Amino acid sequence: MIFLPVNPVHIILALPFLSALGLAVVGPHRLATRLNALASGLTLVAASTLLSGFPETTALFLVDDFNAYLALLTAFVGFTTSLFSAGYIEHEVETGRLKPPFLRFYHSMYQAFMFTMLLALFANNLGVLWVAVEGATLTTVLMVSLYRTPAALEAAWKYFILCGVGIALALFGTILIYLAAQPVMGGGTTAMTWSDMMGRMNRVSPELLNLAFVFILIGYGTKVGLVPLHAWLPDAHAEGPTPISAVLSGLLLNVALYAVLRFKMLMTANGQTMAPGPLMILLGLLSLLVAAFTLYRRRDIKRLFAYSSIEHMGIITFAFGMGGPVANFAGLLHMSMHSLTKSAIFVAVGLATQVKGTQQISEIRGLTTSHPAIGWGLVVGVLAIAGAPPFGIFLSEFLLVTSTFASNPLLALPLIAGIVIAFGALILRLQSLAFGAPSGSVEPVATSTFPLVLHMIIVLVAGVWLPEPLVAWFQSIARLLG
Amino acid sequence: MPSIHYDIAHLLGALVLLLSFALLYQRRLFALIKMFAIQSAALGAAAAWQGYIQDAPHLYVTAVLALGMKAVVIPVALHRIIVKLNIARTIDTALGVGPTMIAGVSLVTLSILLVLPVTSDVTALTREDLALALSVVLLGLLTMITRRNAIGQVVGFMSLENGLILAAVGVQGMPLIVEMLVAFAVMVAFIIFGIFFFHIRERFDTLDLHDLDSFRGESR
Numbered sequence: 001m002i003f004l005p006v007n008p009v010h011i012i013l014a015l016p017f018l019s020a021l022g023l024a025v026v027g028p029h030r031l032a033t034r035l036n037a038l039a040s041g042l043t044l045v046a047a048s049t050l051l052s053g054f055p056e057t058t059a060l061f062l063v064d065d066f067n068a069y070l071a072l073l074t075a076f077v078g079f080t081t082s083l084f085s086a087g088y089i090e091h092e093v094e095t096g097r098l099k100p101p102f103l104r105f106y107h108s109m110y111q112a113f114m115f116t117m118l119l120a121l122f123a124n125n126l127g128v129l130w131v132a133v134e135g136a137t138l139t140t141v142l143m144v145s146l147y148r149t150p151a152a153l154e155a156a157w158k159y160f161i162l163c164g165v166g167i168a169l170a171l172f173g174t175i176l177i178y179l180a181a182q183p184v185m186g187g188g189t190t191a192m193t194w195s196d197m198m199g200r201m202n203r204v205s206p207e208l209l210n211l212a213f214v215f216i217l218i219g220y221g222t223k224v225g226l227v228p229l230h231a232w233l234p235d236a237h238a239e240g241p242t243p244i245s246a247v248l249s250g251l252l253l254n255v256a257l258y259a260v261l262r263f264k265m266l267m268t269a270n271g272q273t274m275a276p277g278p279l280m281i282l283l284g285l286l287s288l289l290v291a292a293f294t295l296y297r298r299r300d301i302k303r304l305f306a307y308s309s310i311e312h313m314g315i316i317t318f319a320f321g322m323g324g325p326v327a328n329f330a331g332l333l334h335m336s337m338h339s340l341t342k343s344a345i346f347v348a349v350g351l352a353t354q355v356k357g358t359q360q361i362s363e364i365r366g367l368t369t370s371h372p373a374i375g376w377g378l379v380v381g382v383l384a385i386a387g388a389p390p391f392g393i394f395l396s397e398f399l400l401v402t403s404t405f406a407s408n409p410l411l412a413l414p415l416i417a418g419i420v421i422a423f424g425a426l427i428l429r430l431q432s433l434a435f436g437a438p439s440g441s442v443e444p445v446a447t448s449t450f451p452l453v454l455h456m457i458i459v460l461v462a463g464v465w466l467p468e469p470l471v472a473w474f475q476s477i478a479r480l481l482g
Numbered sequence: 483m484p485s486i487h488y489d490i491a492h493l494l495g496a497l498v499l500l501l502s503f504a505l506l507y508q509r510r511l512f513a514l515i516k517m518f519a520i521q522s523a524a525l526g527a528a529a530a531w532q533g534y535i536q537d538a539p540h541l542y543v544t545a546v547l548a549l550g551m552k553a554v555v556i557p558v559a560l561h562r563i564i565v566k567l568n569i570a571r572t573i574d575t576a577l578g579v580g581p582t583m584i585a586g587v588s589l590v591t592l593s594i595l596l597v598l599p600v601t602s603d604v605t606a607l608t609r610e611d612l613a614l615a616l617s618v619v620l621l622g623l624l625t626m627i628t629r630r631n632a633i634g635q636v637v638g639f640m641s642l643e644n645g646l647i648l649a650a651v652g653v654q655g656m657p658l659i660v661e662m663l664v665a666f667a668v669m670v671a672f673i674i675f676g677i678f679f680f681h682i683r684e685r686f687d688t689l690d691l692h693d694l695d696s697f698r699g700e701s702r
Contacts, residue, residue, distance in 0.1 A: 127658035131665045138669050175649050187655025207600035
């Protein structure tokens with residue numbers, strides 16, 4: 001299957017790692033933005049070699065359908081966001097909001113962030129998974145604080161404290177999992193190696209696993225942004241640079257949820273534990289409803305879409321909590337559609353806030369008149385994220401609602417309510433943002449909207465027609481997830 | 483296992499827990515930092531003892547790191563920052579000493595009630611060590627909650643970490659402990675020393691997080 005002499009995972013991980021080191025010393029910002037995009041592009045190329053077949057599982061790295069899919073998604077969104085980031089950074093340098101030393105740091109951290117996320121996805125060892133998620137926290141905290149404004153520092157501090165405690169609890173959960181597995185598997189690294197544990201989970205003490213899963217869910221759930229652990233998320237999205245908001249929403253939340261799901265698979269393999277589903281359903285519904293209602297009160301455009309991310313992570317967590325082939329399929333589809341749409345929206349939002357010079361919703365009006373490309377891009381993006389047909393998110397939400405109705409109609413009611421309430425809020429805000437008399441600057445923007453257009457085309461096509469191999473791929477992951 | 487092994491491990495674990503209680507009621511920053519340094523030293527001793535009884539040399543590395551980083555380097559650096567930036571030496575606490583202590587005792591009870599029933603098939607040493615460690619984690623959280631000061635919260639966070647390391651060293655053959663300790667240390671070092679103190683200080687003239695609350699971004 002594999003024709004390369006080396007494990008492709010090593011290449012996928014080495015590219016961002018070495019780029020992070022290299023970009024730390026590249027001074028000229030034009031060169032740095034291009035190198036950043038180039039490195040992300042090469043990572044995407046390396047990740048797409050996984051399509052031709054998976055390497056053997058080693059003690060450190062594991063590749064199966066599930067993480068190969070997420071790695072491709074991560075590398076793709078990472079690449080398109082790096083293209084957007086190039087134009088964004090150019091503008092920030094011109095207006096003097098960012099100074100060159102900070103830019104070196106920014107680009108280095110961007111690649112370090114990609115590295116930690118890909119490492120978390122490919123990690124076979126639960127300890128390495130934890131270290132990678134911790135590293136992702138560290139790099140993003142530093143990027144959120146990039147502007148050094150009081151609000152950015154407060155956001156970064158909140159992010160550090162909340163997610164620091166979150167990952168600390170996740171580590172405690174990981175220690176408990178090891179303690180549970182150790183009598184069966186023997187000590188040492190095997191008892192932390194996911195692929196080895198899966199086969200022998202049935203003999204592990206279920207009580208200890210229950211306790212461990214609660215810590216894991218709360219711990220990594222903080223990073224997913226599940227209510228009531230979500231307080232860091234809107235601040236971090238609103239105060240950091242917009243490309244970082246795009247990768248936070250589009251990628252990091254997925255990776256944190258991926259970590260939870262790996263542990264859920266261990267629970268399912270054991271068979272005698274409590275069902276992990278109801279806990280996830282509860283947190284998912286809570287996130288969906290709280291975020292849907294609070295969407296109405298948002299006055300900051302980046303916060304608006306940050307709350308929308310909480311809402312969608314709630315839907316996805318709910319889907320995986322329900323389980324079964326259809327709900328899992330819907331969850332996987334929703335994960336990718338949300339990543340693509342949300343990062344596209346943040347591209348539009350980033351351009352809009354730069355040209356208007358504000359993040360206040362009330363001060364951004366009539367975008368379709370003043371900047372048709374951004375305005376209509378935002379309209380299409382918001383319609384897609386709100387779940388209007390014919391976009392991909394409509395398809396995944398439809399699948400989820402119908403499968404929930406079939407298995408448990410009572411749970412479908414709050415789900416539908418949440419989706420409809422959020423839909424209303426987003427459309428309400430969209431009207432003033434996109435239509436009416438334009439406000440503020442009407443100067444054209446030079447930055448390309450290519451990533452926005454590309455993502456929206458994919459989301460539109462996915463809503464109308466899913467290719468057969470992709471369906472088969474998702475179905476096989478849905479089976480893995482149980 | 484000779485009973486002296488068990489007794490000393492138990493003693494050191496309990497010492498770490500006791501120092502967590504001592505952290506709870508400190509009202510002065512220097513005393514808080516000193517207490518934290520002593521706790522880290524006790525943790526180092528606990529890790530070294532576990533290294534000896536489990537015959538696991540990598541735990542000695544953990545012990546040296548805990549001792550060097552958390553008992554010496556970080557406290558000294560924090561001390562310097564406080565002196566250099568002339569930060570107020572007393573801390574506002576959200577709760578009085580009495581209620582805090584009662585909350586702390588309840589948390590310890592909770593963790594014992596939680597851990598002991600589910601760990602019936604592991605050794606007595608491990609399960610009691612785990613109960614102690616979970617108590618230290620929860621008390622670390624409580625310390626963070628009851629402090630309104632950035633340094634107080636960081637010390638609470640690091641004491642929470644001490645609980646995690648205590649849990650990790652108590653479990654037979656746990657891999658990657660050193661890596662995890664380093665990951666935490668890097669995180670704390672980067673964020674605390676590199677970025678926040680200087681910038682928060684620069685912007686606000688205080689490390690009291692209460693003053694940060696107005697910057698919600700949407701208060702305008």
